[in-house]
Each structure stands twice: as structure tokens, then as C-alpha cells.
Amino acid sequence: MIEVEGLVKRFGAVEVLRGVDLSVGRGEVACLIGPSGSGKSTFLRCLNGLERFQGGRVAIGDAVLDAGQSPREHAKAARRACRRMGMVFQGFNLFVHQTVLQNVIEAPVHVLGMGRDEAVERARGLLDRVGMLHRLDARPRELSGGQQQRVAIARALAMGPEVMLFDEPTSALDPKMTAEVLGVMTDLARDGQTMIVVTHAMGFARKVATIVHVFGEGLIVESGPPDRIFDAPAHDATRSLLSEVQAA
Amino acid sequence: MLAGLLLAALAPPARADALDEVRARGALRYGSDMEGGGPYAFPDPDSPRSVAGFEVEIMDRLARELGAGVRAEFAQGQWDKLLWVLDSGRYDVVVNGYEWSPIRAEDYLATRPYYIYQLQLMGPKGTPARAWGDLKRPKPDGSPWTVAVLTASAADDFAHDENAGTTRVVRFDGATDAMMAVQNGQYDFTLQDGPAATYYGDEFPGLEAVGPPVSRGYYVVYARKSDPALRDALDAGIGRLAASGELRRILEKYGIWNDLQVGLATAFQGPIDAPPVRQADRGWKLVRHYGDRLRDAALVTLGLSFGAMPLAMAIGLAVALGRMYGPGPLRPALGAYVELIRGTPLMLQLYVLFFLLKLDPWVAGIAGLAINYSAYEAEIYRAGLQAVPRGQMEAALALGMSRSQALRRVIVPQAVRIVIPPVSNDFIALFKDTSVCSVVTLIELTKEYSILANSTRAVVEFATATAAIYLAMSLPLSWFARWSERRLGAEGAKGGLA
Ligand SMILES: Nc1ncnc2c1ncn2[C@@H]1O[C@H](COP(=O)(O)OP(=O)(O)O)[C@@H](O)[C@H]1O
């Protein structure tokens, strides 16, 4: 359902992605692991059009992002892509001037044109699912990081995305809050949600991922089912990454 | 205004008559305002760093009458504040088309006149009106005749006293401003002191004198009450210059001699008699008496502020957004707008709107303030927009919003919260800046204060009342600013995790 071909991204002279190919099928949970600076975040941001790229193409259904597009065409295609993908950020990025409920209904009402009552109904369901129904009227600053991230997941789900993108959703959280958030994500995966998850939480990857892709210096160096990647890594980069994580 | 309070508080110390000081110093300092222009005292076209004018020449001659080696020294001051500065002792006398008036004569010593002036009505060439009396009949279209005058001048008083309900008096800060506005067609007539009308007649070819001069008054030299010897010496000096024909020679040089001036040598044997002390109101009674005028002026201040500030905020926001998110070529253009507006004085901007674009005073005043403040608001908004974390925009885009939707729904609402305190501060500053609008004839609080304090001499009382009104208007805004700042602090401008 997502096809990425030959993705090249440069910041000035620095080539951050050097021709990445990837395809993700319906219901798949693809975990991306790799050392810091290897281009994982940049890759996710290219998928939904937050970044433009210099080579290759990204297709999700009829939303096609192509390196050859003009800025205007790219912006249009990016909007289409964003309708099909939800994104969860490391820093949550909840709208600080809105309450929890307002955050979740904002895009359904103002982007999809959904009626307010219907949007609230759906928001309540989603907030219940992430265990945040009791804080409907709280402002983001009144919530813990784990709570904010769960609201952010509900906000992304409210658009009914075909794919959910997670960029290190638990890196800013302590272990207890990390567990809350990973629990929600595990439930999502179990319900058949297609997900691309950039993470350092190897336990989660091993348990939930259908496939793991290892990033190294702007390329996917190795891909495979979690058990194979974690128990019998084929690539040096994977081995050193795993030993680092174990040491940490 | 504060100056008025201070000057009044620092009463001049008791001392000997200034005449001795002048002679010892070898210089007679006189207060005057070059801005008033010709033919009184104005920058010398042949030597722009010095002053010319018939008063300058008269003072040069008079100084010599005080003793060998005494020179006259010009001291620049603001015209309607010259007497206050005289009180402070910065100069010895005031000479600048100051007419003899009973109210001034109560507080200052006046010499005999050095000029007998009349008022001249001027209108656009070909005006059907032939004399001041014609203005007492209604204008054909039923609206009042508009008469431009110099604020607080004899013409101002005359036009008010002689108003038969068919004229509206419009006050200007400068004599030539009033002439220009009439030549522009913005107003029907201007009433001017004869010398100014004569001197500037050539520079305003679109104007002509209408009918014979009206009224009559005397330009005199004012000295402090504590300096009778100085006044007497100057008075005698004027007498000698008038008798010798020297005065006539100076007045002829400036083209303002006429038959009336013969009286300078024949009709006066000394200072004009001071009137019996009138039992006029003084002090706080005056403030009550003129309370309605202060209230009206305060309403003008409020109207200008509340008319201009919302506009300034809207324009400022649009400029800031254009500079940060607009299409490429727009950004430097808006940057240039901000620099141009911030880099030029508000008064000049008002002049352009009023005298060049010929806008209505209210439109010019509100537009000028709004444009001027929009540049400052734009910079405040820019800082506010930059203070919104990047992640907010990315989250909005990732949810499928367009850029403009993200700005409208997410970025601007947060930026507005951030800028409330600095914008409220600017609003308070704007209240006080409205005083510049007197150049476009709007009489707001500061101008009204100046007019009333000058004409009644109740300086301290009016200054106190005016300050109180300003405070009453700006305190609620200060409270709002502080309250919103506290609230914002509690809400945490950044929220979440950046
Ligand atoms: N906006 C940017 N401008 C310049 N360089 C960037 C930018 N964003 C990321 N990079 C660089 O791209 C590389 C990959 O970054 P990133 O995708 O964030 O890696 P990861 O998420 O795997 O840690 C890094 O070297 C980073 O410094």
C-alpha cells in the first residue's frame, strides 16, 4: 500500500537518504531501527511530504510524491498523502492553545468538514481507546508526556488514516509512560492498523513488528522478520546497533 | 504639559531686575519661534543658520537702546509655550507676534506696541465672498463655512467670537499650514494676522485677500512681572525707534508698513494700561468651567486610539504573515514598508495624508496612526510567530491542513496570545501619540490642554486634570496587559515539549 522507490534526500551537499526502497503492505507493522543520524526521521517526513526530496518517488494509493514535482504540485500531493497517513512525533506537538477534545476534533471538523457532533462522538471513542477520556477538557500543559502522546495518537487516528507513522514516540518519556504508549500502539497493531514505527524500543519491535528495517547511513542495510534480525543479524551495522542498545 | 507643572512648581527665585543682568551680560535674550515663520522670525534664506525677520531687526535695535554693547540674542521656543519658558528665566522677554491681551497683562508686563495688526480673511481666488460679513450668511448648500486659523491666535478668538452659527473654525498648528489647506480646497477660508497674510501672499498664488482687514490688536514685548525696569527701558526704546522713523524703515523693508502704523509714534506714551484686575475665575473653577471641552477632547483621543489600534493590529499581522510566509517577492517589499514607516516621523506621515492626499482630518489621523503603528505591530507579531514552535506547524500539516489553514487555526491564535502584553503596551503609547494629530486640526486632549492652559493661565490645574484623564484612560489597559501577561505565564506560551 506504500511504495517507496529510490528515495534520495539532500540537505545542501549532504546526502541524508541515498536511494531508499521500501514497500509496506496492508496490516503490516514495519519497524525502522538504526543509529541516530542515519536518516530515519527524514525518511518518515518525506513519506507524508513534510520534506521535499531530490530523487525517487513515494506512492500511497493515488497520492504520489515525485522528486520532479514543482513546489506547488508537491504541496498538493503532500496534502493528499497526509489525508491517508497519521503522524505521531517524538515531541507530541499537541496544539497548546486547545483542550484535549479540541485537539482531536480540529482536523476532522476543519479538514474533512465533519459535523461537530459526529467529530466529538468519534473523538470520545478514540480517547477512550487510548485511556484519555477522563481528561477531555485538560490543556496539553496539564498532562504528563505519556498522556500527551496518547492524545496525539488519538488525534492522528481521528482522521481515519490508512497508515500511522510514529517517529520515536517514546524517546522523550520515562519507562512507565513509555509502557503506556507502547501498550496503546500494541493494541493498534493487533487491530490491524498499518504502521511504520521508528523506534529504539527493541522489545516492542520484536513483539509487534511484522518486519524490521535497519537504517545505516541513508540506506536500508538489512530487512527481515524481527526474530531473524535480533537473533541472527546479517550486517555489521545491525550487530553494533544491537550491542549498543543492549549495553544501554 | 509636564513641563508646565514643573515650571510652575519651580517658581523663579527672587532676584534683582533683569535689566541689570542684561547690561552686565551684554546680551538681551528674547524668546521666539522660527516655526511661526515670516515675516516675524524665520531662518534667514541668505544665511540659513541665522534668523531674519522684522522682529529680529527690531530686537537688534532695541538691545542697543539698553546700553552700549548690548546685543540681542534669539532663543528658540515653542510658540504657545513661550511665556512659560519666560517664567523659568531662560530668556528675558518674549517677542513673537504676541498680542496684548488683558489676561496676559495680568501676569506679565507689556511694553507699548511695536506693531498694530489687523486680521485678514483669505480665500481661494475668485471666491464669491467679499468680506467677513458674508460669512454670517449661510453657505448656499446649508453647511457651515470653514475657517482655518492658527490655534490660540487672535484670529482664533475673533473667529469664535464673531461666529454667527454659520462658520466652523478649524485650528492649525502653523499659519502656513492653514493657508495651504485652503489653497488645497480642503477648507473655505483662512483668517490670518495681517503681516503673515502679506508676507506669504506670493507663496500661495491660489489665495486672495477677501475684503478689508478686520479687528485690531497690538504686538507687544512681554517681560516678567519682576522686571519693571527692563520693561520700562524697552518701552522707552520702542518709543524712540517709532519717533525716529527707524521702526518705520524696518516695517517697510518687510512690506508691512501701512497707515495704521502712524499711531505707533503718536498714540502711545508708554505701556498700554493694564486693566483693572478682573474677577475672572481662576484655578479649579476654570477646570470645572471648561470641563466639557476637556471631555470632548478626551473623546477625540479615545476615538483616534480605538479607531487606529485595531487597524494597526490587523495591518501589522498581515505584514508579519506576508514577510514570513508570503510569496518570495512580497517579503522584501514588506520589509521595506516596515523600515520606511518606522524610519520616518509620524508627523510627516500625517502631513502627507492630510496635505498631499487631502484626506479628511479624521481619516488622515486614524490612517496615519494605524499605518505608523502597523510597522511596530508587524515586528511584534513577527517575533510572536517565530516564538511558536515549529512542531505546531508540522503537526497541523501532517493532519492534512493547508498552510493557510494551519496559520489561521494553529499558528496565529498562539502568536496572538504571545503578543498581547507588548501590543497592549503599544496601545498605551498610542494614546499619547494621538497628540500629534493636532497637525491635522484634530483637537485632542494634549492640544486642548495647551489651548486652555494658555488662554486661562491655570496651568497647574489643567495639567493635573489632563494627566488624570490620561491615566484614567490608560490604566485599564495597563491592568489588562498585566493580567494577560500573568495568564499567559500560567498557560505557558510554549506548552508541551518543543
Ligand atoms: N533540516 C535539516 N537540515 C540539515 N540537515 C538535517 C536536517 N534535518 C536532518 N538533517 C541531517 O540529516 C541527517 C539525518 O537526520 P535524521 O533523519 O533526523 O536522523 P535520525 O532520525 O535517523 O536520527 C542527520 O545528519 C541530520 O543532521
Ligand SMILES: [Mg+2]
Ligand atoms: Mg530521528
